[in-house]
Amino acid sequence: xxxxxxxxxxxxxxxxxxxxxxxxxxxQSPDRTDPARLDRVVVTADPxxxxxxxxxxxxxxxxxxxxxxxxxxxxxxxVLDGLPGVANASFxxxxxxxxxxxxxxxxxxxxxxxxxxxxxxxxxxxxxxxxDAERARQIEVFRGPATLLYGSGAAGGVVNxxxxxxxxxxxxxxxxxxxxxxxxxGADRTGRVELEQPLGTGFVLRGDYTARRSNDFxxxxxxxxxxxxxxxxxxxxxxxxxxxxxxxxxxxxxRGFVGLGLSRWETDYGIPEVFDPQRVRGxxxxxxxxxxxxxxxxxxxxxxxDPMPGFTALRFKAAYTRFExxxxxxxxxxxxxxxxxxEEEAEFLNKEWxxxxxxxxxxxxxxxxxxxxxxxxxxxxADVPEDEDEYYYVRPNRTRTTALFLLxxxxxxxxxxxxxxxxxxxxxxxxxxxxxxVDGVTGxxxxxxxxxxxxxxxxxxxxxxxxxxxxxxxxxxxxRLAATRAQRAPSPEQLYAFGRHAAAGTFEVGNxxxxxETYTNFEVGLDRHVGAFRFDATLFYNRASDYIFLASVxxxxxxxxxxxxxxxxxxxxxxxxxAPGDGGLCRLRNQLVFNQQSDASFYGAEFGASLDLGGxxxxxxxxxxxxxxxxxxxxxxxxLPRITPSRLGVGFDTRFxxxxxxxxxxxxxxxxxxxxxxxxxxxxxxxxxxLTWSPEAWGxxxxxxxxxxxxxxxxxxxxxxxxxxxxxxxxRAFIAGFRVGFGG
Numbered sequence: 001x002x003x004x005x006x007x008x009x010x011x012x013x014x015x016x017x018x019x020x021x022x023x024x025x026x027x028q029s030p031d032r033t034d035p036a037r038l039d040r041v042v043v044t045a046d047p048x049x050x051x052x053x054x055x056x057x058x059x060x061x062x063x064x065x066x067x068x069x070x071x072x073x074x075x076x077x078x079v080l081d082g083l084p085g086v087a088n089a090s091f092x093x094x095x096x097x098x099x100x101x102x103x104x105x106x107x108x109x110x111x112x113x114x115x116x117x118x119x120x121x122x123x124x125x126x127x128x129x130x131x132d133a134e135r136a137r138q139i140e141v142f143r144g145p146a147t148l149l150y151g152s153g154a155a156g157g158v159v160n161x162x163x164x165x166x167x168x169x170x171x172x173x174x175x176x177x178x179x180x181x182x183x184x185x186g187a188d189r190t191g192r193v194e195l196e197q198p199l200g201t202g203f204v205l206r207g208d209y210t211a212r213r214s215n216d217f218x219x220x221x222x223x224x225x226x227x228x229x230x231x232x233x234x235x236x237x238x239x240x241x242x243x244x245x246x247x248x249x250x251x252x253x254x255r256g257f258v259g260l261g262l263s264r265w266e267t268d269y270g271i272p273e274v275f276d277p278q279r280v281r282g283x284x285x286x287x288x289x290x291x292x293x294x295x296x297x298x299x300x301x302x303x304x305x306d307p308m309p310g311f312t313a314l315r316f317k318a319a320y321t322r323f324e325x326x327x328x329x330x331x332x333x334x335x336x337x338x339x340x341x342x343e344e345e346a347e348f349l350n351k352e353w354x355x356x357x358x359x360x361x362x363x364x365x366x367x368x369x370x371x372x373x374x375x376x377x378x379x380x381x382a383d384v385p386e387d388e389d390e391y392y393y394v395r396p397n398r399t400r401t402t403a404l405f406l407l408x409x410x411x412x413x414x415x416x417x418x419x420x421x422x423x424x425x426x427x428x429x430x431x432x433x434x435x436x437x438v439d440g441v442t443g444x445x446x447x448x449x450x451x452x453x454x455x456x457x458x459x460x461x462x463x464x465x466x467x468x469x470x471x472x473x474x475x476x477x478x479x480r481l482a483a484t485r486a487q488r489a490p491s492p493e494q495l496y497a498f499g500r501h502a503a504a505g506t507f508e509v510g511n512x513x514x515x516x517e518t519y520t521n522f523e524v525g526l527d528r529h530v531g532a533f534r535f536d537a538t539l540f541y542n543r544a545s546d547y548i549f550l551a552s553v554x555x556x557x558x559x560x561x562x563x564x565x566x567x568x569x570x571x572x573x574x575x576x577x578x579a580p581g582d583g584g585l586c587r588l589r590n591q592l593v594f595n596q597q598s599d600a601s602f603y604g605a606e607f608g609a610s611l612d613l614g615g616x617x618x619x620x621x622x623x624x625x626x627x628x629x630x631x632x633x634x635x636x637x638x639x640l641p642r643i644t645p646s647r648l649g650v651g652f653d654t655r656f657x658x659x660x661x662x663x664x665x666x667x668x669x670x671x672x673x674x675x676x677x678x679x680x681x682x683x684x685x686x687x688x689x690x691l692t693w694s695p696e697a698w699g700x701x702x703x704x705x706x707x708x709x710x711x712x713x714x715x716x717x718x719x720x721x722x723x724x725x726x727x728x729x730x731x732r733a734f735i736a737g738f739r740v741g742f743g744g
């Protein structure tokens with residue numbers, strides 16, 4: 001039996017020793033003045049290091065300040081859900097992965113302070129992103145292909161979570177920040193503490209710790225789509241238990257800084273499933289799945305100004321991450337309902353180095369630019385440790401990537417031009433597997449597909465090119481035009497998967513012969529970010545050649561084919577002679593999906609707008625937003641699966657002295673454009689509010705808040721989620737909390 005360890009790494013010990021005396025001293029120094037609010041928000045994932053949203057050709061959304069405070073949630077997907085072009089692919093409250101323009105998984109790269117998270121979230125829809133969403137001080141979302149800057153995995157977009165841990169700027173004295181919140185839905189409670197301790201003029205020490213605990217969450221009605229009996233109003237096996245902490249030191253000088261950091265993240269969450277082993281209230285399962293994961297990460301950040309003639313800045317980033325994950329099956333007795341066994345069905349281990357060097361050159365003929373080098377070495381392992389024979393969902397593999405990139409910017413009389421290029425070399429190899437438990441599966445064409453014991457090494461050379469322009473239309477309007485040719489190498493799970501992915505409820509089959517994907521993306525946008533009326537609107541068309549997607553197999557009735565744990569369908573192999581209710585290999589509990597390749601197109605629109613209707617004393621801002629994305633196969637014109645439905649939203653912000661109020665309504669429309677073996681998803685309405693009190697008499701650093709989510713208690717399903725038929729969105733929730741800061 002695997003027992004989850006508490007957070008007892010050297011990081012936790014050091015952080016505990018550091019926090020106690022600092023907290024005691026800071027609690028006696030409540031006076032602190034908020035720093036002046038900066039209108040210029042720099043996009044830190046941009047390699048120039050000094051550009052704002054108005055300066056970048058590609059559509060970028062930055063969430064920070066009060067907007068980020070109102071969006072605080074347990075996962076990155078939840079935080080960003082509802083932004084134009086961005087949705088949440090929930091697999092229960094423990095998993096929230098961002099979907100950008102209908103694309104998700106390994107095509108949307110999530111960065112922590114500019115480097116990849118080093119987790120296994122791309123290897124399964126049920127896998128959490130190994131990052132503490134509470135640590136975010138700014139989140140930057142690049143919508144559309146961002147392969148030029150961050151590699152072939154960023155074919156769908158990039159999400160950069162900036163923590164501020166490595167900032168060379170700090171206050172003059174000790175600072176401590178505390179935050180806590182409680183939701184009545186699931187008794188979901190989160191607590192966080194951050195400290196900053198300057199030590200002399202050239203060194204600052206930072207630490208943070210976050211803990212989240214919840215019970216099972218409430219929903220409206222039955223959990224499963226089509227369920228008519230059993231438990232109601234409860235999302236079974238949805239509790240979450242997460243701990244996260246970091247310790248960072250930054251050395252700073254006149255020409256730059258060096259930062260060293262250690263962070264640790266642990267989580268234990270359930271995969272929602274109707275559970276009723278004795279069938280007291282219906283035909284429920286006698287087991288459920290839970291996932292335990294932990295990550296330890298070491299970071300180095302450095303910047304040197306004027307490093308050599310002709311260059312204005314040198315930046316270096318490096319990180320090593322060790323990520324472990326176990327998928328556990330809890331088996332209960334049908335006769336007594338008691339726990340009988342905990343089986344470790346799958347174990348993942350990912351060890352990853354990621355390093356990035358950027359050199360900003362001085363203007364040449366008026367043009368400035370960045371040249372960069374990125375290296376990545378990923379060693380991935382996954383198996384079923386309790387199986388007597390060798391069995392792998394994704395066979396062990398190693399992937400090494402080397403890339404060179406260049407980005408140039410030229411100011412013009414009408415605005416600015418931008419162009420860039422990236423050349424990447426990816427080499428991947430997988431272990432030979434003999435005597436595997438799985439012999440093979442029957443493919444969509446009826447032919448038997450044997451398990452490949454040996455797979456040749458693969459090499460890919462993705463090349464990405466981009467060109468764009470920002471055209472000043474008058475003094476306030478910007479017209480943006482961009483074209484990108486991006487290539488993406490297949491991910492290891494797309495190449496090497498062949499087996500049951502327990503917690504996801506799928507039997508996935510990869511294809512070692514997959515080729516590169518090629519994207520030709522066009523963007524046109526118009527924005528106005530000053531004045532009483534502000535807006536940002538974008539149209540995009542993304543033509544994908546050899547697009548890889550997970551395709552279900554129709555069983556002839558419009559439903560997906562289900563197989564047992566070794567890939568047999570009903571009436572095949574180990575399922576012959578099975579009677580209804582038989583367990584073991586008679587259980588057809590895995591949806592059969594294949595990694596297929598076909599030409600596809602994505603196109604759509606996104607917009608956001610705000611209008612100031614109030615005055616300085618009583619501001620009132622009316623907001624509107626919406627998005628639409630279509631994903632189609634170009635060959636037969638069929639729809640791609642799990643495409644986000646269109647959405648429309650309105651809201652307002654106002655302020656009464658120390659009280660700030662926001663309210664929002666969003667309509668998530670039905671999705672009727674379906675892929676193979678997909679079911680239609682009905683539309684639903686989301687109503688929410690945020691009420692915050694920040695009294696200046698308390699120093700301006702204290703806030704008490706109350707939030708309401710899903711006030712209509714809707715029973716909505718997220719079409720972009722693999723789990724939509726097994727779990728709806730969470731029901732009505734009221735969240736109360738506080739933020740307070742001392743010192744600084």
